[in-house]
Amino acid sequence: MAHDLGFWTLQALNALQLSMLLFLLSIGLTVIFGLMHFVNLAHGSLYALGAYFAASLAAIGGYWMGFFLAPVAVAGVGILLYSGLIRRMRKSGPMAQVLVTFGLIFVMLDLTRIFWGDLALAIDVPTLFAGRVELLGIEYPAYRLFIIGLGLAIFAALAFVLGRTQIGAMIRAGVDNDAMASCLGINVERLFFIVFCVGCALAGLAGVVAAPLLSVTPDMGLQILIPTLIVIVIGGLGSLKGAIAGSLIYGFVQTFGAVLAPQLASVLIYALLAAVLVIKPVGLFPAKG
């Protein structure tokens, strides 16, 4: 392995960028699961939807219009999903939830096909972040740095809200013990709705920022679902710490695995997942100890 330091820096930044994308996706899913034991497999579809909304909005008003409005639009879809389907399924048990939200993936897949067609869409990197930046002795795409910065900023914001505010304490209480939280007069159902909408918006945001890096295709939601689930299983359900730790582990194992052991890269993360499940079945940092 005769790679220089710059090569490894590049890989580390790539790993970090992938991690941040996964973090945006997994945080909503894991807190929704922790708070209400609700399994939403269609979370990845919201990511794809974010990318499509961004592509359409970017065509009208440029990248930033998509950046700010697409997550809101995805949250709007989340509200529809919640009131039409999820609220009715709250007490129907994990099996029914998995089946219905799995079915939803294919409904969303076909809806995106109907509205946007089967061809991959492309969206340009915003001019603000179009170039490359000198960093740690290498040149790195500014847009990827933007994703890293955005992920870290959202992590910091969520850490503040969850750790330091009244509503954050209420969410943690709900994750710990939703029945007791209700007995203290906390409207856990409304809390769940808020968390669900924020989770949808973040999934949409992940789709928006990923769109210029990948081509926007109907099945992108399905492709990201497995990595997201691996992240939350490794990290442990329901916690911010678990989501960030799981995302970093996935991002680095995936990226460095592909460089160091290309033949093994695709199984490496599953081996790690299996190891975590054997050693600590609840994941590294579950919300419930």
Added chain:
Amino acid sequence: MLELSGIESGYGETQVLHGLSLEAQQGRVLAILGRNGAGKSTTLKTIMGLLPLKSGKIVFEGKPIARQPYDVAKSGIAYVPETRDIFPSLTVRENLEIAAKRFGGAAPEWTMERVLDLFPRLGERMDNGGTQLSGGEQQMLAIARGLLMNPRLLILDEPTEGLAPIIVKLIHDKLQDLKAAGLPMIIVEQNFGFATSLADDVVVVGKGQAVWTGSAEEIRADEAAQHTWLGV
């Protein structure tokens, strides 16, 4: 102020309460006694809306009680469960604050200062994690948290379970203070002496029904009833 009539409830297919009736009076303390597995905790969980009411009626302050815990809490009932249920991810302060900020209106009777006056021990532990407390401290926290909701009825499930005698004495004195201040309470207890010295009224539950109802003095004097229903 709280009246249960003909309550049937349980866990899924298993019915535990078979037509239980009891009444808690304004300004008085009601003790619910009974052997292990009689259905005391099940009664409290049914009042709180944690278990579905299969049949019967629960009336609180003249109105049918809500069936969701959140609405029951809002209607003015605070619940201190058998397991205390302190939130482990929250500090002591946060455990108190999430209950406090939601109730009591402009001039709440119970404020953070007042509950810390009642349980000074908690004041020294404010930044500890909720589960870094001893059993006694957890019980104090659970009671303090309930009081911060400014309830019109306080429900306690075995407040002395697993506590050292000195802490049992302390909890007893504090509950006595609350009683003197006129707060209505329902207390489920295994500790007969503790319960009957605090309570005005007593109901004994056996096999999911009220099998004996009377005053605390009466049951203290009635050794036959104690023997039959409580095995004292």
